[in-house]
Amino acid sequence: NAGVTQTPKFQVLKTGQSMTLQCAQDMNHEYMSWYRQDPGMGLRLIHYSVGAGITDQGEVPNGYNVSRSTTEDFPLRLLSAAPSQTSVYFCASSYSGQSLNTEAFFGQGTRLTVV
């Protein structure tokens, strides 16, 4: 039972490079989301999806794109990496984004450094 799987676990990018952070879940969850975690701050929502084909912006969406072509996958794309995007990124999924007590499951994170 894999749960939420993120790849890669670590990545170093040069400023201006692009890359895709992968996220896959095997629990048939409708709701998936991406967060970033920075020192001294709580996790902040980047983008989220309530189902295949539907995405929306969160609190800090600038510089990131997402797509949701399947229920299982929710990749996060950095179009032109900047040092301000150095962070730890977490993908999360839950059965529903509308049920108050729905459990949210998190991946193990991707630690990204932009130099």
Added chain:
Amino acid sequence: KNQVEQSPQSLIILEGKNCTLQCNYTVSPFSNLRWYKQDTGRGPVSLTIMTFSENTKSNGRYTATLDADTKQSSLHITASQLSDSASYICVVTILTGGGNKLTFGTGTQLKVEL
């Protein structure tokens, strides 16, 4: 100002001792409150979820309390173990048109020592 404030920022206790972590929130309208445990280098793992009508919930040695009137919550850890060393994050949920919106505290870093 963060809408979810946690204290203390860090804490060191001896194995076997109890401890209590605090969470104050201003997020409104409140739907539920969650406590997560985050081990170093791992993603957060849910410990408890409480709605506004619940004032206590337990998960093994972890007991969360909630006072929705004062907007305060606490997480009590009983008979601490070395494996309890982690960051404990308080999360307040509101239900919006776009689904559940989670507002995260910055966490309390707990270290349990021999």
